[in-house]
Amino acid sequence: MKVLIAIAWPYVNGDLHVGHLAGYLLPADIFARFQRLLGRDVLMVSGSDCYGTPITVQADKERVTPSEIVEKYHKLDLALFRQYALSYNLYTKTATANHKEIAQELFLELLKNGVIKKGVMQQYYSVEDKKFFPDRYVEGMCPHCKAKDQRSDQCEACGRWLEDGELINPASKLTGSKVVLKDTEHYFLSFKSVGKELEEFVTARKDEWKKWVWAETQGWLKEGLRDRAITRDLDWGIDLPIEEIKKFPKEKQLEDFEGKKIYVWLEAVMGYLSGAIEWSRRVSGDIKDDISEVIFNKYEKQSRSWRDFWLNKKAEHYYFMGQDNLVFHTLLWPAMLIGSKRGYTLPKNVVVNKFMNYEGKKFSKSRNWTIDSKKIAEIYGVDPVRYYMASNLPENKEANFTWDSFISSVNNELVGNLGNFIHRVLTFVEKNFRSEVPEGELSNEVRFEIRDTLSDSGELIQKVRLVEGLSRIMKFVAFANRYFDKEAVWKVVKDDRKKAGEILYNCLQIIQALSVLLYPYMPDSSIRLANMLQIPEAKVETGKNNWRYREIKPGHKIGKIEVIYKKLDPEEVEANKSKLGTKVS
RNA sequence: CGCGGGGUGGAGCAGUGGUAGCUCGCUAGGCUCAUAACCUGGAGGUCAUCGGUUCGAAUCCGAUCCCCGCAACCA
Numbered sequence: 001m002k003v004l005i006a007i008a009w010p011y012v013n014g015d016l017h018v019g020h021l022a023g024y025l026l027p028a029d030i031f032a033r034f035q036r037l038l039g040r041d042v043l044m045v046s047g048s049d050c051y052g053t054p055i056t057v058q059a060d061k062e063r064v065t066p067s068e069i070v071e072k073y074h075k076l077d078l079a080l081f082r083q084y085a086l087s088y089n090l091y092t093k094t095a096t097a098n099h100k101e102i103a104q105e106l107f108l109e110l111l112k113n114g115v116i117k118k119g120v121m122q123q124y125y126s127v128e129d130k131k132f133f134p135d136r137y138v139e140g141m142c143p144h145c146k147a148k149d150q151r152s153d154q155c156e157a158c159g160r161w162l163e164d165g166e167l168i169n170p171a172s173k174l175t176g177s178k179v180v181l182k183d184t185e186h187y188f189l190s191f192k193s194v195g196k197e198l199e200e201f202v203t204a205r206k207d208e209w210k211k212w213v214w215a216e217t218q219g220w221l222k223e224g225l226r227d228r229a230i231t232r233d234l235d236w237g238i239d240l241p242i243e244e245i246k247k248f249p250k251e252k253q254l255e256d257f258e259g260k261k262i263y264v265w266l267e268a269v270m271g272y273l274s275g276a277i278e279w280s281r282r283v284s285g286d287i288k289d290d291i292s293e294v295i296f297n298k299y300e301k302q303s304r305s306w307r308d309f310w311l312n313k314k315a316e317h318y319y320f321m322g323q324d325n326l327v328f329h330t331l332l333w334p335a336m337l338i339g340s341k342r343g344y345t346l347p348k349n350v351v352v353n354k355f356m357n358y359e360g361k362k363f364s365k366s367r368n369w370t371i372d373s374k375k376i377a378e379i380y381g382v383d384p385v386r387y388y389m390a391s392n393l394p395e396n397k398e399a400n401f402t403w404d405s406f407i408s409s410v411n412n413e414l415v416g417n418l419g420n421f422i423h424r425v426l427t428f429v430e431k432n433f434r435s436e437v438p439e440g441e442l443s444n445e446v447r448f449e450i451r452d453t454l455s456d457s458g459e460l461i462q463k464v465r466l467v468e469g470l471s472r473i474m475k476f477v478a479f480a481n482r483y484f485d486k487e488a489v490w491k492v493v494k495d496d497r498k499k500a501g502e503i504l505y506n507c508l509q510i511i512q513a514l515s516v517l518l519y520p521y522m523p524d525s526s527i528r529l530a531n532m533l534q535i536p537e538a539k540v541e542t543g544k545n546n547w548r549y550r551e552i553k554p555g556h557k558i559g560k561i562e563v564i565y566k567k568l569d570p571e572e573v574e575a576n577k578s579k580l581g582t583k584v585s
Numbered sequence: 586c587g588c589g590g591g592g593u594g595g596a597g598c599a600g601u602g603g604u605a606g607c608u609c610g611c612u613a614g615g616c617u618c619a620u621a622a623c624c625u626g627g628a629g630g631u632c633a634u635c636g637g638u639u640c641g642a643a644u645c646c647g648a649u650c651c652c653c654g655c656a657a658c659c660a
Contacts, residue, residue, distance in 0.1 A: 009660090054659080121658085212590060220588075223587070265660055322660085398653065416621065420619060424618060482622085488616095
């Protein structure tokens with residue numbers, strides 16, 4: 001089966017903190033790894049979102065060009081994703097020739113099909129500078145509380161919302177010149193022609209999507225979708241394909257194309273398609289350049305063609321994003337796919353997560369209330385961080401990163417339960433059985449537990465209930481510890497060596513199962529377990545189900561024992577906070 | 586009345602009419618191969634507030650308070 005894992009494209013303005021990872025990046029990776037172990041042909045694509053005002057704002061702040069911002073942060077993001085072992089098949093960016101080509105082409109198709117229409121709206125215009133300014137770049141006085149330097153949408157001083165044109169003495173933040181609201185022509189995405197199909201699409205996803213995601217999407221539909229502007233007056237963005245548009249009938253053309261770009265939200269979601277195409281082109285050697293600028297992976301026996309993923313009714317598409325992206329993925333992108341009339345595969349599940357907060361407050365770099373994702377993994381290890389996030393994903397409500405729970409999670413669950421079980425079994429085998437797997441066979445109790453854990457947790461992960469999936473696996477670890485205690489192998493070994501051997505044989509099989517079960521959540525631990533046991537790593541083989549237990553044969557020699565997880569000292573953790581970007585009072 | 590979600594022991598949550606539960610934490614004791622797991626017992630909740638329906642309400646109805654997300658040119 002073909003599975004497309006489409007992950008929201010993060011803005012490259014240097015903001016990827018722990019909340020981004022826990023919100024959508026890590027969940028997508030866990031899900032993708034699981035799908036691959038099942039033997040499915042998985043294409044996991046995403047990339048840096050290079051256009052839009054957040055990029056130009058950051059560029060202004062750092063006094064460099066937008067493309068320098070893109071280059072700088074794209075590299076940092078790539079390094080971060082490699083560090084966290086996010087298993088993208090392709091992580092690219094929207095500032096590629098390929099993306100521009102696909103985005104423009106899809107734009108034209110939508111224009112041809114009448115899904116894109118032209119219309120008039122009002123924007124702030126500076127006569128002096130002879131250009132329009134985005135709202136982000138306009139400031140003035142609040143008409144209610146008279147506070148100065150307020151944005152035109154909402155006054156931060158009194159919290160009131162402003163209507164268009166209410167702002168007093170609006171001026172450009174960049175040049176200081178006066179601006180006035182002026183009519184300007186733009187293209188709009190219109191839902192009229194796709195509305196019925198769109199509603200059918202949503203209705204059919206009722207059982208698939210999370211309840212609140214579905215309910216919220218219904219809320220949008222109930223309210224009625226308004227046409228949305230999809231062009232902007234900007235310097236930084238993807239050009240309208242003007243030459244091509246000029247071949248269209250007059251009524252589809254704007255009077256003035258000057259300075260108009262495709263609005264970032266429209267072309268960014270097209271990245272799911274263009275990314276798949278780029279991957280395909282790279283696999284077949286059509287694109288060879290800048291391999292250092294991307295994460296690029298291909299598994300054996302994977303299909304080379306993007307068409308198998310995008311023009312295939314049986315392909316399953318899963319999208320991962322934060323809640324701020326909901327409507328773009330449950331409605332707007334599907335509307336475009338439907339409107340293209342090309343038979344592109346529609347989303348199966350749109351996995352929307354809430355946000356992860358930090359000790360009860362929003363992450364905020366400017367307020368020194370953040371955790372540097374790179375450093376936290378350097379200090380505490382990638383897997384402990386992945387584990388903690390995975391057990392606290394904001395799947396249905398906001399989650400919280402707290403140091404207390406991080407410490408107890410690592411010390412009690414990873415070290416005390418998981419690490420301890422592995423360690424006590426392996427040291428026992430080393431001391432009493434010269435590191436050889438003793439003779440034995442699986443007891444029914446253990447066999448059923450392994451079987452049930454694989455199927456239960458697998459089912460939960462398939463439903464993208466990742467927190468529960470992990471907790472089911474940890475229940476298995478608790479079972480393992482209980483089993484070891486109940487059988488009291490340290491007593492039995494004194495007068496019944498054969499029986500002790502059988503118990504340990506069972507324990508070692510449990511560890512083998514764990515090396516598979518942990519692969520989606522903690523890939524590095526999975527590999528280290530396999531290395532310790534000197535057994536093959538959990539392996540991705542397209543077309544073959546490796547989400548299963550494999551016997552370690554009696555007589556097999558296990559390798560050197562290492563401590564996988566280390567206990568955290570609360571005092572050291574406290575001392576490290578400031579290194580991670582957190583203001584310590 | 587813009588849309589949507591939420592308020593249950595210290596923390597995270599389950600519980601949609603019938604004696605208030607789970608996991609973690611805390612605590613006393615036992616056991617001890619181990620990075621201290623496991624076993625037995627214990628403490629801890631006026632289920633946001635007020636009112637109503639009912640023999641009976643965490644659960645249904647009404648009102649109120651509080652928290653969060655989305656929307657309005659901010660993916």
